Amino acid sequence: MSSIQSVRYRNFGWDIAADLHLPENFDVSAIYPAIVSTHPIGSCKEQTAGNIYAKALADAGFVVLVHDASFQGESGGEPRNIEDPGIRVSDIRFAVDYLQTLPYVDAQRIGAIGVCGGGAYTIHAAITDHRLKAITSITGVNYGRLIREGFAEFQPRQMAANIADMRTGYAQSPSGSTDAADLLPPSVEAAKAAGITDIDVLEATEYYKTERGQKPNGKTSQLMSFTGAAMGWDAFTNAEVLLTQPLMVVIGSKPGGFGAYQDGWEIYSRAGSEHKEIVVVDGYSHYDLYDRAEPVAEAMTRVIPFFKEHL
Template sequence: MAFDASFQGASGGEHRFMEDPAIRVSDIRFAIDYLVSLPCVDAERIGAIGVCGGGAYTIHAAMTDHRIKALTSITGVNFGRLIREAFSEFNPVGAMEAMGKQRTAEAQGAERYVIDYLPPSVEAGREAGLTDIDVLEATDYYKTARGQKPNGATSGIFSFNSAAMGWDAFFKAEVLLTQPLLVVIGDKPGGFGAYRDGREIYGRAASQDKHIYVAEGWSHYDLYDQPEPVGLAMQQVVPFFKERL
């Protein structure tokens, strides 16, 4: 089962484009509730795969919902760390103060401030002086027919981003993350930090059955949809789940 997160894509919920890690993890738990209600589903054989931010959300969900019996994070990104660092220009306190002022203004009737995390095109990004591989490749993916969807967006409500500031996808992984774990990352690191986060959770996880696969020569967004790196990842993912579920 694949689903759009609350407030995103084809899912419901207001306000649109709200990114709250606690709600994202709760979405996964509710998805499991639905699965176990189906007579065709073996509740003891539920696995989970997450990609990018979804990889870290899946990790956190698995720590707090052991109905997930095995999990894979593909180029997973800890959104709490990302919002504290790159997305706040490494000034999280200043960013929170700005978010608080904006949220107060919105509560008093001001229009919501919706930010776009990416430039409108790769060319526009380069013209603006952007050089980070993750930003440029994300733009190539999300702003073109390659990955763009009718209800998709690369937007977020600025004032609500404070919900992620104090959140850590890997909190208590040393104690709670005991299920079989497979981490897949590319070896071309970028500003979103999947390489770093993958190494971190692999080291911190309490699981005695944990594995990390590094796709050499490939980047974060290559692992989204490029046939060769995705094929390499699936050579790890498919047997991993077959053996553990």
């Protein structure tokens, strides 16, 4: 069985907390391919990116680094609960930096995987960081598109104005700011009582708000006054020209409001990669791919050989 080692390393001006998932019979004198695993929005390193995908990849013989995003989980950075795409992508680059310092990691055989928002962040990182040699997105969601559409209820100009007002309030009284928002209802029952029917919202709530996926640092909350950077961000910018690494996109066949299904097909069609694959796990949804045994196993029968071939 694989093992986990907790590590810390420096980002810009704060420490990043991460878990290194090491293969069975790990030998510090050997050389291994490595993978950066990036967690979803509102998640943490102990959830799906770590306890499901990093574990499976470590069991398959890879060294896997799963980090808490800056301003989230056990990582540093103030104020807390910021979700900034530029910084999330930078976190991936610093993770590669760290892996390249480890004597047992082959610096030329580093790949990356991400789940949900982490999947699109991983793709964006790979567009301009070609130290990443192979990329997998698990039910990846383009956060810029999602915030302009779903979060803004298709009124992005109004949302931009609201964020500007919140940022002014935060600047003038940061200690009294009240704009930290939980992105999900408190329970599935509360969601249904409020008339919510979207499969992604209901299943996200069931994952994050129950014992199924709940972890102390999986906060599902966000400081809304700091979301302005996401409004103009697009995970797939320049993918046609600069995304040339081998790419695997995994999505469920059941679409939901967060848009992983459409985003998956979009990046698959746009990527400039000569080797690219899309895996549609039939009969399953976005959150089934977080931890449900059958769809995860189906995905990994493709993901593990993909990384073994290209790393």
